Amino acid sequence: MKPFSVNVHHIPSKIKQIVHAVSMAIDNGGLKPHSKLPSINDFSKTYHYGRDTVEKAYRELIEEGYVYAVPAKGYYVVGRKDKKLKILLIFNKLSSYKKITYYSFIDTLQDKAVVDLQVHHYDVRRLEEILEANMGKYHYYVIMPHFFHKTSKKQYLKVLKTIPASQLMMLDKNVPELGKSHMSVYQDFKKDIHDVLESSVKLLKKYNRLIIVFPFQSNHPRDIIEGCFEFCLKHQKTFAVISSLDKELPQAGTAYIVTAESDLAQLIKKSKDANLQPGKNVGIISFNETVLKELLEITVITTDFEAMGKTAALMLLNKEAKQVKNPFRMIVRKSL
Incomplete structure (x- = not known):
């Protein structure tokens, strides 16, 4: 039985593919500290990589602190370099409502994760650029998949499918075409x-x-x-x-x-x-609710942005691959 899966063709460099697969298996607990890695020859035969490629990948893993070598015995796992999850959060835009979700997400994760934030501004090409520059650097990619109306489903599905389903979370909108292996906290508009x-x-x-x-x-x-x-x-x-x-x-x-x-x-x-x-x-x-609308007694329809951030964070911490519909409600006031 293979100790981990090397299925990262979204990373162009073969050396980086191996480094990514092994380091993620270590970070996610699939490879335990001091467990022995396959020999260079065995890895080459099992996963169909050149021997030189595997050797260079192992050397890079040693330099990054994931692996150590024992002369005449082989290569062994050091353990997770950093127990914190690395998460790339990609919003479609910045707004006061997104801010509520962001801080709820961060507050729930506390010190268990490091979160980087980027914005694709509804542009699927910008999302593709962000992912290409960051693929393999994070444990999870959390994306709000709202795009320009002219963007075809085929366009954005192609980009989203470059991310392994086990590392992908859809936020605010569900994309059923991605199947059930990814995570999702969504509105059903x-x-x-x-x-x-x-x-x-x-x-x-x-x-x-x-x-x-x-x-x-x-x-x-x-x-x-x-x-x-x-x-x-x-x-x-x-x-x-x-x-x-x-x-x-x-x-x-x-x-x-x-x-x-x-x-x-x-x-x-x-x-x-x-x-x-x-x-x-x-x-x-x-x-969407604001303090001003409350003061003006305006009826609002809104999702629970705080719940969205909290639910997403808990799913990542608990590694729950499921789709959860976020609460949505009407707050009735004098304007109706």
Whole structure:
């Protein structure tokens, strides 16, 4: 039986492939301290690497402190160089909500991990560059897979599949095409928004029209639109999607869902100018909670960003390869 798996073709150098496989097996506890590694000849035959390549890889492992050599006996495992997990966290963007997730993630890991943060800015090519520069340097890669709407599924799946499933975690959005071997803490955007609207169907009864303000350049998941549409279809409400409020005059009997903070401010002002009172003759629902929205008594729909970070960290610490749906809720206030 092979003591570990060398399946790291995403690393171009054959020497680095061996170093990565052996060091990760040591770090993850698959190879115990002072256990003997296969001889150079045995490794070469078993894993189909050239003898010189294996010898250079073993030499590098010795230099990095993972392995020691005993003359005339062979190569042995020193043990983990650093018991801390090395995690690369890659967000799609920086925001106040991402900050909550980040600090919850860090606080839960405490001193058990070192976390580096990078941002791909919705660009799958930028994500690919980040991964190419960092592959083999981390135990886990935690990624928010939100990309420009024009990005095809084939494009981002190709990039995500360069990461071994056992080292991959999807955060905020699930990618079922990756199978069940990876970790995931996600929102189900379509179902989540449909379900929270259903939970407040009595409050929404006084509104015969639902409009979602969805700036297409913001790259929010379009599943949100589908969930709203299904709710309106079921309850026979008129439904519309607009990209901005510039040409919109708020009307009585309409409930608005806004995804951007700037649109919320504009909607409040326009409603006031039209002598409409939120919660009475016009409804306002905003995405994601803030202190200001609480003070203004704005109804919000939000995932639990703190829970997302905590759950992700605990799954990594416990090595739980599973997919967990993050809590999502509506906080009803006077604006509805």
